[in-house]
Amino acid sequence: MNEQHVPVPRAGADIVVEKLPRVFRIQAIERLPFDQKSMRSCAALFHERATLNVEWLSKHCDVRLTVGSLVSIRWSGRPVSCNGAVRIARLVLLEQPEASINLFDTIPTAWVRDRELVQRGRAIWAALxxxxxxxxxxxxxxxxxxxxxxxxxxxxxxxxxxxxxxxxHCIEVAERALGLAAKDTAACVNVLLLAALLHDAGKADEYRLVNRRFELSDRGRLVGHRHTVIEWIAAARARYQVIVPDADYLALMHVLTCAKGAPPWLGMREPQSLDATILQMADRVSAQGELIGRHAPGETGFGRYHPHLGMRPFVVRASG
Structure with a gap:
C-alpha cells in the first residue's frame, strides 16, 4: 500500500474523522508561545493510510509527546485548517501497548523507505x-x-x-519458514512467525550508530542479541500482563534459545521441535542467500570470496 496524504482542508471543509486511523506516530513536533497564557503546538503525524499536520493550543505542554510517540487525536468540534494544519483539541499519548494496533502501519517513510517490505511485515504481524x-x-x-x-x-x-x-532478514526468515512449514502439521505457524520476527530483534541494541557507522555496543560485546530479546520478552510479560498459553510460550522460548550442537554443560538445549529446526534452516538460507547474492558472478562461474561463506560461491546462470 502506498503512503497516502490526507489533504489539509480549508476552513469550512470537513475531514471525515471516522475514516482516519485511530493511532498516529509523531514525525515532528514544535512548540511556540501563542500569548501570555497559551502555547501553540504543531505536529506532523504519520500512519500508512494517512499523514497530516495538526496544531492545538494549551496552557501547559505535555513533554511526553516526542518524535516517535504513538498518539491519538482529540478533536475540537468541526475540523478546519489553520495555517496549513488541522486544528485539534490535543494529542493523547498512548502509554500502554494495544494488541489491536499493527505497528508496521506506523513506520514512517524516513525509517524504512522500502514500503513493500513494510507491507510484508504488516501481513506477518496480522497473521499472529x-x-x-x-x-x-x-x-x-x-x-x-x-x-x-x-x-x-x-x-x-x-x-x-x-x-x-x-x-x-527477519521478514525473509518468516516467509521462508512459512513455506517450509506449509505441509507439516507438526509445525506451529504462530510460533514460527513470531520467532522469526524476534530471533534477531535483540540486534537493535547489539549495534549502535557512531559517526555514521555501526559498531558493537557494550551490550553487544557482553550480552548478545539472543539474551537481549529474552529479557525483552520477560519484561513485556511482567509489565503489561501479556497473556499467551503456556505451551505456546515455552515453544517460543525453545525456538529462540536452542542451538544445534550445544553441549549439555552450557545450559542450552538442542532443537526438539520442528519449529526450531525450520527456523534455523530458514535463518541460514536467508543469511547465506543474501551473501551469495551479493558475491555471485554475473555469468555462470565462481563469484567473490567472503569469509562468512568460506568460499567463492558457484552460480549457474540460465542460458538464452
Whole structure:
C-alpha cells in the first residue's frame, strides 16, 4: 500500500474523522508561545493510510509527546485548517501497548523507505494470534527500540549489513519458514512467525550508530542479541500482563534459545521441535542467500570470496 496524504482542508471543509486511523506516530513536533497564557503546538503525524499536520493550543505542554510517540487525536468540534494544519483539541499519548494496533502501519517513510517490505511485515504481524500480537507490541511500543529494530543492520560486515537489513532478514526468515512449514502439521505457524520476527530483534541494541557507522555496543560485546530479546520478552510479560498459553510460550522460548550442537554443560538445549529446526534452516538460507547474492558472478562461474561463506560461491546462470 502506498503512503497516502490526507489533504489539509480549508476552513469550512470537513475531514471525515471516522475514516482516519485511530493511532498516529509523531514525525515532528514544535512548540511556540501563542500569548501570555497559551502555547501553540504543531505536529506532523504519520500512519500508512494517512499523514497530516495538526496544531492545538494549551496552557501547559505535555513533554511526553516526542518524535516517535504513538498518539491519538482529540478533536475540537468541526475540523478546519489553520495555517496549513488541522486544528485539534490535543494529542493523547498512548502509554500502554494495544494488541489491536499493527505497528508496521506506523513506520514512517524516513525509517524504512522500502514500503513493500513494510507491507510484508504488516501481513506477518496480522497473521499472529492476539496474544502474540500483544507480545510483539509490548516489546516494541517504545519508539526508540522499534526504530532501531526496523532501521538497523543484521550484522556489521556479514549478511544484511546495510541499514534496515535486520528487518529485511527477519521478514525473509518468516516467509521462508512459512513455506517450509506449509505441509507439516507438526509445525506451529504462530510460533514460527513470531520467532522469526524476534530471533534477531535483540540486534537493535547489539549495534549502535557512531559517526555514521555501526559498531558493537557494550551490550553487544557482553550480552548478545539472543539474551537481549529474552529479557525483552520477560519484561513485556511482567509489565503489561501479556497473556499467551503456556505451551505456546515455552515453544517460543525453545525456538529462540536452542542451538544445534550445544553441549549439555552450557545450559542450552538442542532443537526438539520442528519449529526450531525450520527456523534455523530458514535463518541460514536467508543469511547465506543474501551473501551469495551479493558475491555471485554475473555469468555462470565462481563469484567473490567472503569469509562468512568460506568460499567463492558457484552460480549457474540460465542460458538464452
Amino acid at each position: 494470534p492476539r496474544g502474540f500480537c500483544h507480545m510483539f507490541n509490548a516489546i516494541f511500543w517504545e519508539a526508540g527500540r522499534f526504530h532501531r529494530y526496523v532501521s538497523g543492520p543484521s550484522s556489521l560486515r556479514g549478511h544484511h549489513h546495510a541499514p534496515g537489513g535486520n528487518l529485511r
